[in-house]
Amino acid sequence: MTANTYDAIVVGGGHNGLTNAAYLAKSGLNVLVLERRGFVGGAAITEELHPGFSFTTFSYALSLLRPEIIHELDLVEHGFMPLLMPTAFSPMENGDYLLMTEDEQFNDLEIARHSKRDVDAYHRWGHDLDRVIQVAKPLFDAAPPDIFSDDPADQADVAWMMKQLRGADKKTLHDLVRFLTGSCADLLDDYFESDIVKSSIASSSIIGNKVGPMSQGSGLVLLYHLIGEQDGHHGVWGFHKGGNGGFTQVLQRAAEAYGATVRVESPVDHVITKDNRATGVVLDDGTEYSAPIVVSALDPRRTFTELVDPRELPSDLNEAISRYRFQGTSAKVNFALDDLPVFPALKGRIDHFGGFVNIGESLEYLERAYDDAKYGWYSQKPFIDGAIQSVVDPDMAPPGKHVMSCFIQYAPYELKGSDWDTERQSFGDTVQAVLETHFPGFGDLVLHREVVTPLDIERVAGLTEGNIFLGEFLAPQMYFMRPAPGYARYNTPIEGYYQCGSGTHPGGCVSGGPGKLAAMRILADKVR
Amino acid sequence: MLMKTTPFHPRLNELNQTGLYGHWAGYLSALRYDLAAKHEYFAVRNSAGYFDTSPLYKYRITGPDAELFLAGVMTRDVRRCRPGQAMYTVWCDDAGYVLEDGVVFREAEDDWLLTAADPNLGYLEDLVGRLRVSIEDVSADYGMLAVQGPRSREILAALAPEVSDLPFFGLTPAKVGGAPVVISRTGYTGDLGYEVRVEADDALGVLDKIIQAGDGQGFRPFGEEALLMLRIEAGLSLINVEFSSARYAFTDAERFTPKELGFGWMLGKNGATLGDERPFIGRRAIERELRDGTSRWATVGLWIDWEAYRDLHLEHGLIVPKDENPVPWESMLYGGPDRDERVGYATSFMYSPVLQRHIAMARVLPEYAAKGSTVHLEITVDHEYLSVPATTDRLPLFNPARKTGSARELAPISMRMEQR
Numbered sequence: 011m012t013a014n015t016y017d018a019i020v021v022g023g024g025h026n027g028l029t030n031a032a033y034l035a036k037s038g039l040n041v042l043v044l045e046r047r048g049f050v051g052g053a054a055i056t057e058e059l060h061p062g063f064s065f066t067t068f069s070y071a072l073s074l075l076r077p078e079i080i081h082e083l084d085l086v087e088h089g090f091m092p093l094l095m096p097t098a099f100s101p102m103e104n105g106d107y108l109l110m111t112e113d114e115q116f117n118d119l120e121i122a123r124h125s126k127r128d129v130d131a132y133h134r135w136g137h138d139l140d141r142v143i144q145v146a147k148p149l150f151d152a153a154p155p156d157i158f159s160d161d162p163a164d165q166a167d168v169a170w171m172m173k174q175l176r177g178a179d180k181k182t183l184h185d186l187v188r189f190l191t192g193s194c195a196d197l198l199d200d201y202f203e204s205d206i207v208k209s210s211i212a213s214s215s216i217i218g219n220k221v222g223p224m225s226q227g228s229g230l231v232l233l234y235h236l237i238g239e240q241d242g243h244h245g246v247w248g249f250h251k252g253g254n255g256g257f258t259q260v261l262q263r264a265a266e267a268y269g270a271t272v273r274v275e276s277p278v279d280h281v282i283t284k285d286n287r288a289t290g291v292v293l294d295d296g297t298e299y300s301a302p303i304v305v306s307a308l309d310p311r312r313t314f315t316e317l318v319d320p321r322e323l324p325s326d327l328n329e330a331i332s333r334y335r336f337q338g339t340s341a342k343v344n345f346a347l348d349d350l351p352v353f354p355a356l357k358g359r360i361d362h363f364g365g366f367v368n369i370g371e372s373l374e375y376l377e378r379a380y381d382d383a384k385y386g387w388y389s390q391k392p393f394i395d396g397a398i399q400s401v402v403d404p405d406m407a408p409p410g411k412h413v414m415s416c417f418i419q420y421a422p423y424e425l426k427g428s429d430w431d432t433e434r435q436s437f438g439d440t441v442q443a444v445l446e447t448h449f450p451g452f453g454d455l456v457l458h459r460e461v462v463t464p465l466d467i468e469r470v471a472g473l474t475e476g477n478i479f480l481g482e483f484l485a486p487q488m489y490f491m492r493p494a495p496g497y498a499r500y501n502t503p504i505e506g507y508y509q510c511g512s513g514t515h516p517g518g519c520v521s522g523g524p525g526k527l528a529a530m531r532i533l534a535d536k537v538r
Numbered sequence: 539m540l541m542k543t544t545p546f547h548p549r550l551n552e553l554n555q556t557g558l559y560g561h562w563a564g565y566l567s568a569l570r571y572d573l574a575a576k577h578e579y580f581a582v583r584n585s586a587g588y589f590d591t592s593p594l595y596k597y598r599i600t601g602p603d604a605e606l607f608l609a610g611v612m613t614r615d616v617r618r619c620r621p622g623q624a625m626y627t628v629w630c631d632d633a634g635y636v637l638e639d640g641v642v643f644r645e646a647e648d649d650w651l652l653t654a655a656d657p658n659l660g661y662l663e664d665l666v667g668r669l670r671v672s673i674e675d676v677s678a679d680y681g682m683l684a685v686q687g688p689r690s691r692e693i694l695a696a697l698a699p700e701v702s703d704l705p706f707f708g709l710t711p712a713k714v715g716g717a718p719v720v721i722s723r724t725g726y727t728g729d730l731g732y733e734v735r736v737e738a739d740d741a742l743g744v745l746d747k748i749i750q751a752g753d754g755q756g757f758r759p760f761g762e763e764a765l766l767m768l769r770i771e772a773g774l775s776l777i778n779v780e781f782s783s784a785r786y787a788f789t790d791a792e793r794f795t796p797k798e799l800g801f802g803w804m805l806g807k808n809g810a811t812l813g814d815e816r817p818f819i820g821r822r823a824i825e826r827e828l829r830d831g832t833s834r835w836a837t838v839g840l841w842i843d844w845e846a847y848r849d850l851h852l853e854h855g856l857i858v859p860k861d862e863n864p865v866p867w868e869s870m871l872y873g874g875p876d877r878d879e880r881v882g883y884a885t886s887f888m889y890s891p892v893l894q895r896h897i898a899m900a901r902v903l904p905e906y907a908a909k910g911s912t913v914h915l916e917i918t919v920d921h922e923y924l925s926v927p928a929t930t931d932r933l934p935l936f937n938p939a940r941k942t943g944s945a946r947e948l949a950p951i952s953m954r955m956e957q958r
Contacts, residue, residue: 081844081894086893094574094891111574116573241891242857242861361555401756404755410753
């Protein structure tokens with residue numbers, strides 16, 4: 011074996027690439043991970059962009075991570091440490107707020123301030139949701155079946171899928187279909203009357219997708235975000251120690267402990283193919299590495315139109331990829347703060363900053379924010395999902411100082427009549443104005459501001475059109491149709507060439523699911 | 539009759555958002571301060587927290603024969619505890635069964651302080667005989683504050699530089715804001731941590747200084763609920779949970795020897811560290827037990843098989859429970875070819891957030907003591923007694939290098955990227 015020969019090469023050192031590499035290496039393969047940037051992590055990185063302040067530039071929280079990956083890759087051994095978010099805070103423009111905690115009785119009192127009938131509605135909502143998740147989760151956790159195949163093994167997979175659904179009672183199955191096809195607003199209107207209670211849930215129905223909470227399809231986005239868990243608690247999110255970059259550092263150590271080699275500053279130009287077989291890769295600088303297995307952790311467009319020559323692919327795949335929707339619509343504005351922001355009604359307190367700070371006080375607020383994006387502009391009053399991570403992870407900032415990650419919607423990739431390089435700072439000002447409304451004096455606290463537009467997400471993290479999920483969560487591009495009907499089983503029409511990014515099932519967020527399921531597929535193919 | 543309050547209580551009560559208190563040795567003791575005990579738990583594992591440990595019984599033992607006296611009572615050879623050191627030990631009855639555990643702090647050649655969970659003054663005084671020793675109950679004279687967690691050293695060193703190079707189980711006098719204190723590198727969390735002892739009148743002032751030193755660093759008070767999570771991960775036995783005092787037992791099944799409780803390390807191999815020419819209560823029985831190998835139990839940690847635990851609940855149509863609050867009852871352990879032989883019992887069982895696993899402290903038959911042995915833990919699922927496999931391991935299951943180490947341990951993840 012020559013120095014540049016491996017059993018498998020993974021293109022892209024994001025969290026799915028690393029997960030995939032770790033599983034392959036654990037099974038004994040000699041694996042090489044090639045990362046374009048100077049460090050791994052992809053969109054799950056932590057950077058010291060201002061001295062002493064660690065920013066989660068892009069992805070900033072954990073929930074969807076498949077718990078079995080933690081065990082199977084021995085991540086605790088390598089420093090895995092998800093921290094509890096003790097609170098979720100939804101401030102309102104009139105100075106009121108909704109503060110949800112780990113204490114159910116406190117939460118009941120808090121909801122009752124806004125609506126007494128929403129108190130038990132909240133309990134019923136939680137239970138009904140858990141029932142839906144019980145049905146959906148096995149499908150989320152397994153490779154999608156090939157429903158187009160006559161092969162008995164594939165037919166058995168289809169039968170397994172149907173069996174999962176048949177296990178559900180009528181109400182739960184109906185709820186599931188309403189989630190998968192309907193709007194978040196319709197679902198929430200069944201339960202709640204309070205705007206702030208509804209909107210605090212509805213924020214999960216729009217993240218990363220160009221939909222409003224009243225749009226059909228937002229139910230699917232909501233279900234996807236709530237299917238996650240933290241220490242066994244469904245729908246709960248946490249911060250990894252050191253941010254999500256801390257998490258991908260853990261993954262790198264795990265992969266390396268299993269024997270994988272990680273090379274940074276190694277941008278791959280293309281995959282070498284011979285007789286419709288992958289045989290290796292070439293870097294931008296001409297260096298060649300060979301391996302009979304090449305795995306792309308990049309998005310579907312890069313996987314099928316840039317790394318390989320589309321002329322080697324069947325036309326139905328090419329057509330499906332060309333119409334696969336990215337249309338990134340999210341941005342980040344990250345702040346280094348001299349002190350905690352002040353919410354006047356909770357002056358002198360800190361506990362409401364323990365988790366997400368959700369700005370967008372009603373379904374109408376969120377939907378109107380979406381309206382701007384629909385017609386080609388960023389929201390004039392955007393939805394903000396803030397997270398002052400240094401409150402629960404003091405190592406992120408100097409004592410008494412703070413980092414605040416703000417996820418912003420909507421910020422459409424394509425702006426009508428302008429571009430993001432022109433609009434970057436005025437967009438940042440728009441976001442900061444909303445923060446100033448809720449936290450008077452916010453601007454005086456800002457030591458540093460980092461605006462991350464969809465264009466930056468595309469340029470820096472390499473996600474096409476800045477879509478954080480490597481493709482929207484739309485029914486026609488989920489499950490056995492992600493990224494394309496008939497090409498959802500991690501292999502590709504090019505033998506030895508695989509896909510393991512979030513553009514494959516189950517999809518985006520730091521789940522590790524695509525990376526793991528692709529590894530299972532690769533290892534099964536090797537045996538065959 | 540009201541319970542007493544500790545010297546720190548006026549301030550800590552202001553910080554308590556829950557109003558939840560238990561009773562501990564006659565004092566109000568906060569169960570938690572925050573709405574989530576797990577939040578307090580993470581403060582200790584990830585930053586630092588402080589716990590009011592004042593209700594512990596405290597005895598000052600002084601006089602030219604103090605060392606001789608303690609050496610005759612304590613199971614560990616406390617003569618090796620030099621001035622400026624502390625030592626964790628048990629004390630036993632004549633049959634070699636454990637009466638209690640506690641820490642001795644040797645502040646000077648003839649000046650010791652002993653902490654204990656239960657009252658012991660009468661017992662100790664009766665043992666003095668003709669020795670030149672005086673024993674004084676100083677329980678109410680001091681406040682004791684445990685400051686625990688990765689940042690505890692930095693926070694305390696900002697007030698008392700002596701803390702910087704204090705070794706594990708070392709102690710030092712110091713001054714905090716002019717008030718004399720004794721700081722020891724001890725605790726009950728299995729993390730880097732210290733305990734600060736201060737005279738009752740100075741307690742509030744010292745507490746305020748310490749809180750101030752940790753300001754802006756996620757430093758928060760923690761209560762008993764968080765402590766119970768921390769101590770199980772740390773493999774630290776709790777009296778009346780892992781064992782009860784042989785003093786109040788009715789049968790030998792309720793009594794345990796140090797070796798059976800996992801304190802074999804106090805004795806050394808074949809009693810090698812018991813010390814020469816040191817008669818102490820229980821010595822002959824302990825030596826006989828070690829020589830004849832008559833220990834009935836071994837104390838181990840358990841890793842519960844996560845897959846079996848998960849599948850058992852999923853098969854029953856349940857959400858997989860992961861509760862960091864320890865279960866307050868004993869759970870049987872089974873073994874043998876048909877898994878129908880009782881081979882021990884778990885004394886503490888919980889889901890560990892930092893280890894991401896269900897873990898337990900357990901007592902098993904000696905043949906199951908070897909690391910990696912398989913036992914089957916009984917749990918109830920849908921009102922049915924079922925079992926899941928578990929693997930034995932040495933305690934503690936969570937044992938970070940910072941607990942005993944001297945270097946500043948960086949955050950678990952070095953997240954600071956050099957390049958852009």
